[in-house]
Amino acid sequence: MEIRFKTFSNYLKEIFKERVFRVTVDAGFTCPNRDGTKGIQGCIYCYSGSEYNPEKRQKGIREQIEEGIERARKRYKADKFLVYFQAYTNTYAPIEKLKKIYDEIKNFPEVVGIIVGTRPDAVSYEVLKLINSYTENYLVWIEYGLESPHFKSLQWMNRGHGFSDFLNAFNLTRKFPSINICVHIILGLPVETREEMLETADILAALKIDGVKIHPLHVIKGTPLEKLYLNYPFSLMKEEEYVDLVVDFIERLHPDTVVQRITGEAPSELLIAPSWCSQNSKNRLINRIRERFIERDTYQGKNCKFC
Numbered sequence: 001m002e003i004r005f006k007t008f009s010n011y012l013k014e015i016f017k018e019r020v021f022r023v024t025v026d027a028g029f030t031c032p033n034r035d036g037t038k039g040i041q042g043c044i045y046c047y048s049g050s051e052y053n054p055e056k057r058q059k060g061i062r063e064q065i066e067e068g069i070e071r072a073r074k075r076y077k078a079d080k081f082l083v084y085f086q087a088y089t090n091t092y093a094p095i096e097k098l099k100k101i102y103d104e105i106k107n108f109p110e111v112v113g114i115i116v117g118t119r120p121d122a123v124s125y126e127v128l129k130l131i132n133s134y135t136e137n138y139l140v141w142i143e144y145g146l147e148s149p150h151f152k153s154l155q156w157m158n159r160g161h162g163f164s165d166f167l168n169a170f171n172l173t174r175k176f177p178s179i180n181i182c183v184h185i186i187l188g189l190p191v192e193t194r195e196e197m198l199e200t201a202d203i204l205a206a207l208k209i210d211g212v213k214i215h216p217l218h219v220i221k222g223t224p225l226e227k228l229y230l231n232y233p234f235s236l237m238k239e240e241e242y243v244d245l246v247v248d249f250i251e252r253l254h255p256d257t258v259v260q261r262i263t264g265e266a267p268s269e270l271l272i273a274p275s276w277c278s279q280n281s282k283n284r285l286i287n288r289i290r291e292r293f294i295e296r297d298t299y300q301g302k303n304c305k306f307c
């Protein structure tokens with residue numbers, strides 16, 4: 001099927017001339033929104049800092065990379081990999097410790113890039129300088145959990161930071177032009193109107209962000225969001241509503257932004273709602289969004305205000 005937006009896999013293929021796979025690593029970090037620095041409850045939707053496999057944490061970083069590479073080699077016959085430091089806040093440690101952790105990638109000649117996931121209020125010039133040092137030999141992305149630029153939404157999610165923290169992190173990161181910036185966005189927050197959600201796309205277009213990961217709000221067992229949802233039920237998006245919203249959202253992005261994700265999903269045993277956000281529905285949802293672009297005969301950037 002023809003794809004009407006810039007996917008991460010196509011972007012990687014353009015650079016490396018072959019398919020490249022992500023190997024996710026849990027390096028044992030914590031998070032300022034959990035250790036008491038910013039808060040102790042964490043974000044309203046957070047389940048184990050986005051890592052569904054708690055056993056991973058018990059293993060060493062090198063072992064996790066080895067196993068991830070091995071799995072992807074067998075499954076996809078892959079030869080090139082990006083190491084994705086995903087769980088919790090992957091810049092939240094002293095520089096020497098961070099360097100030791102990131103340097104693990106140097107043990108693997110088949111690793112061609114590094115992705116560091118973090119919060120916008122957990123970076124500094126020094127940390128970014130360290131991350132930038134990898135750009136000489138690796139493709140480097142930093143992922144900021146922004147989730148929404150709207151303050152009421154950040155408060156509702158208990159993110160513990162404002163949009164200004166993100167803008168500060170963005171400006172600091174732009175001092176290192178070889179670091180690519182991706183942001184995570186959640187659509188379907190009950191405190192946002194559809195127009196506000198689309199304004200988020202306009203803001204990302206105005207910033208000419210390098211990449212975006214779009215997730216639908218979903219409720220996972222054991223999170224504060226589960227309690228809220230069960231005690232005070234609020235409406236979650238329907239699948240077709242989300243599909244059209246994502247198409248509208250991508251239409252308003254800059255055409256050069258890499259759309260790295262258009263779904264968010266959880267294992268069915270952990271998912272409370274909506275059911276279309278289960279891991280089993282992921283491929284169906286991706287295909288539905290791709291089809292919708294074709295049905296509407298539209299494409300990324302069609303309604304970009306800042307192009």
Ligand code: SF4
Nearest residue numbers: 031042043046049088
């Ligand atoms: S910043 Fe990330 S790890 Fe920390 S509480 Fe929020 S979602 Fe969880």
